Amino acid sequence: MPKLTIDGREVEVPPGTNLIEAARAAGVEVPYFCYHPYLSVVGQCRICMVEVVGQPRLAIACATPATDGMVVKSETSERTKEAREAVMEFLLANHPLDCPVCDQAGECLLQDHAATEQGGQFATHMVETRRTFPGYERRLIGPHVIQNQNRCIHCSRCIRFTREISETAALTYKSRGNSAYIDTFNGEPFTDPFSACAADVCPVGALTVRDFRFRKRAWKLRATPSVCPGCSIGCNLFLNHHERVVYRFTPRENPEINATWLCDHGRFLADSLNAQSYLHPHHRAAGQLSRVTWSEALRALGFDLKAAHTLRVVGSANLSNEELFLARELFVGHLKGEMVVPVWAGEHRRMKNGRGEWLRSTDAHPNSQGARRLGLRIVDPAGLSRFLYGAADLTIVLDPTAHPVLAEEEALQLLRVSPTVAFARTEHPIANVASWLLPTTSMACHDGTLTSSTGAVQRFSAAFEPPGDVRRTAHGGMSPTVPTLAQPYGPPAEARPLWFLLTVLARELGATTLDLPDVGSVFALMSGREKGFAGLDWDKLAGSGDDSFRERQHVG
Amino acid sequence: MSTKPILSVPTEQLENTTFDATMEERILELLKRYPTTRATLIPVLWLCQERYGWLAPGVIRAVADRLGESPAYVEGVATFYTMFYTKPPAKFVLQACETLSCAVCGGKELLHHLESRLGIKPGEKTPDGVFQLVGVQCLGACGTAPVVQINDDYYENLTIERLDAVLDDLKGRS
Ligand code: SF4
Ligand code: FES
Ligand code: FES
Numbered sequence: 001m002p003k004l005t006i007d008g009r010e011v012e013v014p015p016g017t018n019l020i021e022a023a024r025a026a027g028v029e030v031p032y033f034c035y036h037p038y039l040s041v042v043g044q045c046r047i048c049m050v051e052v053v054g055q056p057r058l059a060i061a062c063a064t065p066a067t068d069g070m071v072v073k074s075e076t077s078e079r080t081k082e083a084r085e086a087v088m089e090f091l092l093a094n095h096p097l098d099c100p101v102c103d104q105a106g107e108c109l110l111q112d113h114a115a116t117e118q119g120g121q122f123a124t125h126m127v128e129t130r131r132t133f134p135g136y137e138r139r140l141i142g143p144h145v146i147q148n149q150n151r152c153i154h155c156s157r158c159i160r161f162t163r164e165i166s167e168t169a170a171l172t173y174k175s176r177g178n179s180a181y182i183d184t185f186n187g188e189p190f191t192d193p194f195s196a197c198a199a200d201v202c203p204v205g206a207l208t209v210r211d212f213r214f215r216k217r218a219w220k221l222r223a224t225p226s227v228c229p230g231c232s233i234g235c236n237l238f239l240n241h242h243e244r245v246v247y248r249f250t251p252r253e254n255p256e257i258n259a260t261w262l263c264d265h266g267r268f269l270a271d272s273l274n275a276q277s278y279l280h281p282h283h284r285a286a287g288q289l290s291r292v293t294w295s296e297a298l299r300a301l302g303f304d305l306k307a308a309h310t311l312r313v314v315g316s317a318n319l320s321n322e323e324l325f326l327a328r329e330l331f332v333g334h335l336k337g338e339m340v341v342p343v344w345a346g347e348h349r350r351m352k353n354g355r356g357e358w359l360r361s362t363d364a365h366p367n368s369q370g371a372r373r374l375g376l377r378i379v380d381p382a383g384l385s386r387f388l389y390g391a392a393d394l395t396i397v398l399d400p401t402a403h404p405v406l407a408e409e410e411a412l413q414l415l416r417v418s419p420t421v422a423f424a425r426t427e428h429p430i431a432n433v434a435s436w437l438l439p440t441t442s443m444a445c446h447d448g449t450l451t452s453s454t455g456a457v458q459r460f461s462a463a464f465e466p467p468g469d470v471r472r473t474a475h476g477g478m479s480p481t482v483p484t485l486a487q488p489y490g491p492p493a494e495a496r497p498l499w500f501l502l503t504v505l506a507r508e509l510g511a512t513t514l515d516l517p518d519v520g521s522v523f524a525l526m527s528g529r530e531k532g533f534a535g536l537d538w539d540k541l542a543g544s545g546d547d548s549f550r551e552r553q554h555v556g
Numbered sequence: 557m558s559t560k561p562i563l564s565v566p567t568e569q570l571e572n573t574t575f576d577a578t579m580e581e582r583i584l585e586l587l588k589r590y591p592t593t594r595a596t597l598i599p600v601l602w603l604c605q606e607r608y609g610w611l612a613p614g615v616i617r618a619v620a621d622r623l624g625e626s627p628a629y630v631e632g633v634a635t636f637y638t639m640f641y642t643k644p645p646a647k648f649v650l651q652a653c654e655t656l657s658c659a660v661c662g663g664k665e666l667l668h669h670l671e672s673r674l675g676i677k678p679g680e681k682t683p684d685g686v687f688q689l690v691g692v693q694c695l696g697a698c699g700t701a702p703v704v705q706i707n708d709d710y711y712e713n714l715t716i717e718r719l720d721a722v723l724d725d726l727k728g729r730s
Contacts, residue, residue: 162628169626174635185620185627186613 004070019061019072020048030074031084031113033091033203034155035062038259038354039164045155046087047113051077058083088118093126094178095204096150104205106218110153111204133181141183142190144210144264145199149181152206158182158198165261165352166194182206196268197261200251211268212248216240224463225252225542227450229318229443230266231349231361232368234452237262239273239444239463246273246444246463255354257454263349277427278439280494289437294494298501301421301436302508308393311337314384315376316402317365319498320448321457321533322522324367324374326502326514327398334511337396341371342384342403362453370451373532381405388414395420398498399440400428423498439495441466446497447519449541457533459541466495559709561647561730564609573618579607583622593623601634610641638690646681646688647730651705654691657698662715666702667691669716673723686730687723 003012004022011026018041023030033045041063048061053071058079061072074080091110099105114120136149154173159182162171170192173180184190192198199207223238228249235258237249249270251262281297282289292300305311313331315324324341331337346364353359362368371378379387384405388395395415400406400422407429415433422434431437445466449459499519506514516522520538527533575583582603583596590596600623604615611619611634613627620627634640652658652667667678670689674682678691697703700712704719711722 163626169629172626172628172632174632176636183628183631185616185631 002066002068002070004066004068004072006072007074007076013066015065017066019050019059019064019066022066023050023061023072023074028074030061031109031117032062033109033113033153034157036157036160036201036260038261039157039160039201042156042160045091045153047084047091049080049083049087050074051080085118085123088114089122089124091153092122093124094131094150095153096130096132098151102148102151102205103208103213104151104202104218108205109203131178136181140210141207142192142195144196144268145190146208146210146213147182148206148208150206151204152182153204154180155203157201157203158207161194161198161201162192164356165259166192166197168192171198193265194261194263196264197251200260200262209248211271216242216247221247222463223250224444224461226443226460226463227366227452227458228258228262228266228269229366230263230269230364231346232363232365232453233257233349233351233359233361234366234450234454234456234458235262235266235351236458237266239270241444241463244464246270246442256456257353257359257452258351259354261352263351265347265349272426273442273444275426276439276441276495278424278431278437278495280439282437284435284437294496297436297438298504298508302505304394304419304421305335305505305509308335308337310392311335311394311396312387312390312392313337313339313396314387314398314402314406315339315341315371316399317341317343317363317368317371317378318399318402319367320443320446320450320460320519321367321370321374322448322519322526323398323499323502324371324376325526325530326499326506326522328374328376329514330502330506330509330511331396334506334509334514338387338392339376340379340384340387341368341376342379342381342405343368343371344381344403359454366452367450369453369455370449370457373451374530385410392418394418397422397424397430397434400424400430401426406430423501425495438501440498440501441495446499448499449523451532457536457541459538461542466497558729559648559706559726561726562609562645562649562707563647564641564644565612567612567614567644570608570612570614573608573612573614575618575622579603594625597623597625597630597633598637601630601640605640610644612644616642638692647686648706648726649688649690651690651692651695652678653693653695653697653701653703653705655694655698657694658702661701663702666704666714666716666719669719670704673720686727 001012001014006023006026007028009026011022013022013025020030020032020035030048032048034042043060043063046060049058050061051073052059099111105111133149136147139147141147159171163169170184170190171182174183196209199209220242221240223240226237226239228235228237236252236254238252239246240248240250249262249267251258251260253260280291281294283292315327328339332339343363343365349361351359384403388411405411412429412433419435420433421436422430423438423440425440425442443460444463446462449457451457503514503516523538527536583600586596586599600619601611604619605611608615616630616634617627620630634642650670652670653663671677674687676682676689678689681688695703695705697710697712702714704711704714
C-alpha cells in the first residue's frame with residue numbers, strides 16, 4: 001500500500017486512492033467542488049490543486065492517485081494557496097454572491113470555502129458586469145427542483161448524476177463557454193425518479209429542492225441518523241429537524257445500500273413524520289367515542305386481553321424489529337393469540353449502491369425482512385382477508401397503515417364484529433370502528449432497528465421526544481399526562497411510541513420479562529433469543545453519521 | 557455562384573420525425589466509418605441539418621433514439637456548436653468574418669454595412685426570414701480577405717458594392 005506524506009503527516013492508503021481521500025485519511029481537508037466520491041472524476045473546477053514535491057506543475061488532487069513516497073503540500077504550500085485564490089476569483093467573477101437570499105447558504109461548498117479557507121478575503125480584477133441568465137434564476141425544472149443558473153459553477157455534478165447514477169441522462173449543458181447552462185431536453189420537466197439528488201449533489205444553490213426551499217435555514221437543523229420508511233431497501237438517511245418538526249430527509253452514506261442517494265419517493269416522506277392525527281386515547285362505549293386517560297385505557301385493555309379467549313393481532317412490516325418482537329412475545333407467546341403481518345408489494349422501487357449495482361424493493365415496507373426473521377406469519381391481501389373473516393373475541397391492529405386493505409369497507413365491517421384495539425398515528429377510517437383508539441408516534445420519536453431486504457439490521461434514532469411527557473413514574477404507570485411543553489410545538493398530546501405501550505401492557509399482564517425500560521434492552525433481549533439477531537450489539541448498530549459524505553463535505 | 561437557400565421544415569412537421577430509407581441508409585453508412593456509435597453523432601446531426609434545414613427538437617429526439625443516446629445529451633452537443641441550428645435559420649445565413657486579416661481588409665465596414673442595410677444586428681434575422689447575420693471567427697481564407705460565408709459558400713475579396721450585388725441577387729431568387 002502506498003505510503004505518502006501530506007502536509008507533514010504520514011499516511012498509508014489503499015492503491016488507487018486519490019489525493020483528496022488520502023489527505024482526508026491524514027486529517028487534511030483538500031477543498032473540492034466537482035469531485036464526488038460516487039461520481040466519475042472530471043477535474044473540472046481546479047480548486048483541489050496541491051503541490052506534489054518534485055513536480056513542476058500543481059496537480060489536481062481529485063485526479064491524482066497516491067503513490068508511494070509522494071510528498072504532498074496542500075495548506076503548507078504558498079503556490080497552492082495562490083492557485084486556489086485565482087480559481088476562486090474566476091468562480092466568483094460571475095457568481096451572484098446572493099448568499100443572504102440563497103437557500104443553500106450554510107451548506108454551500110463555495111460559501112464554505114470562501115469563508116473558511118480564504119477567510120472572506122478576496123481580490124477581484126473584474127470590471128465587466130456579471131453574466132446572468134434572465135429567466136433562469138427561479139425556474140422550476142421538475143416537480144422537485146428549482147434552478148438558479150446564475151449561481152452555477154459548472155461543476156457538472158448534476159449532469160454526471162443523471163448520466164451515471166439515475167441513468168436518465170436528463171440533464172445537460174446547453175450552449176458553451178461563458179453562456180453554458182444546465183437544462184433538460186427541450187426544457188421538458190425534469191421528472192427523474194431521483195431528481196432531488198441532482199440538487200443534493202449541486203455544491204451551490206444553483207439547484208435546490210423545491211419542497212424544502214426557505215422552510216428552514218440549514219444551520220438551524222439537527223441531523224439524526226435514521227432509515228427510510230419508504231420501502232424494503234432501507235436507505236440510510238438523516239432526519240433533519242428543528243423544534244420537533246422534521247423538515248427533510250438527506251442521504252446518509254452507506255456504500256452497501258444507497259451510497260449517497262435517496263429516491264424522491266422516500267425523500268419526500270419526511271413531512272409524513274410530522275402528521276399526528278390522534279392525540280389522546282379514546283374508548284368507544286355504546287357507540288360513543290370518549291376520551292380516556294392512559295391509565296384507564298391500559299388497565300381496561302389489560303382486563304379485556306386476559307378475558308379474551310381468542311385474540312388476533314394484525315402486525316405491520318412498518319414496525320421496528322423491537323416492536324414486532326414485543327408484540328409477538330406478548331400476544332402470541334404470553335397470551336397465545338394469533339398474529340399475522342400483511343405485506344404489500346406497493347410500487348417497484350430501486351436504488352443504486354456504492355458499487356453501481358441496482359437494488360430492487362421486494363415490497364413497500366421498511367421491515368418485512370425483520371418480520372420474516374422473527375418467524376412471523378406473512379400474509380398477502382387474500383390471507384389478510386381470510387384472517388379477518390375468522391372469529392375472535394378481540395382484534396388488535398398495531399398499525400392501520402400496514403396494508404391498504406385495512407382501509408377498505410370490507411375489512412372495516414369485519415373489524416366491527418367484535419371489539420378492535422387500534423394503535424394509530426395518522427388519520428384512518430379504522431378510528432370509526434375501533435373500540436379502543438390508542439395514539440402512537442412516528443419513528444422520529446423513538447429508537448429501533450429495521451431489517452433491510454439486503455439483510456442489514458439498521459438502527460434509527462429518536463430525533464426528539466414524543467409530544468407530551470412519557471417519563472415513567474415510580475409506581476409503574478406513566479407520568480401525569482399534562483404536557484409541559486409550550487404550544488408552539490403543536491397541540492399537547494399523549495401519543496406514545498408503540499414499543500413503550502407494549503412494555504406497559506406487558507406489565508399489566510404480568511409478562512415481567514418484557515417490561516423493559518428502553519428499546520436497547522428490548523433489542524438485547526431479542527438478540528439473546530433470536531437467531532436472526534444473534535451477536536448484534538445495539539450500541540454498535542448506532543450510525544453516528546459522522547463519517548457520512550454529506551456531513552464531511554461541510555468540515556471546514 | 558448560386559448559393560442554395562436553406563429550407564427549414566416547420567417545427568410541427570418535425571415533431572415525430574422518423575428516418576426514411578434514404579436517411580437510414582446514409583446513417584448506416586456513417587456508422588461503419590466511426591469506431592463508436594457516439595462518434596457518429598456529429599455527422600448524423602449534419603446529415604439531419606442538411607435534410608431538414610435545422611435541428612428541431614423532434615429531429616434531436618429521433619437522432620437520440622437512433623443512436624441510443626438521451627435526447628438531452630444530443631441537444632447538449634447540438635447547442636455546443638454554433639454551426640448547428642437549433643432554431644429555424646433564415647434562407648441565407650451571412651457569416652461575416654470578424655478576425656484580424658478580414659478586419660484590417662475592410663471586414664468591419666462590411667459588417668457595419670450589412671447591419672445598416674438589413675436593419676439587424678449579428679444574431680438576428682430579417683423579418684421576412686431571408687437573411688440572418690452572424691459574426692464569426694477566422695474562416696481560414698485570410699488570403700482572400702475580407703470574407704463572408706453565405707450558407708455553405710465563401711464570398712471572397714469582397715467590397716461593399718460586390719456584397720450588395722450578391723445580396724440583391726439572393727434576395728431576387730428567394
Ligand atoms: S447546477 Fe450545480 S451541480 Fe450542476 S453544474 Fe451548476 S453548480 Fe454544478
Ligand atoms: S475537485 Fe479536483 S478539479 Fe474539481
Ligand atoms: S481572418 Fe477572416 S478568414 Fe481569416
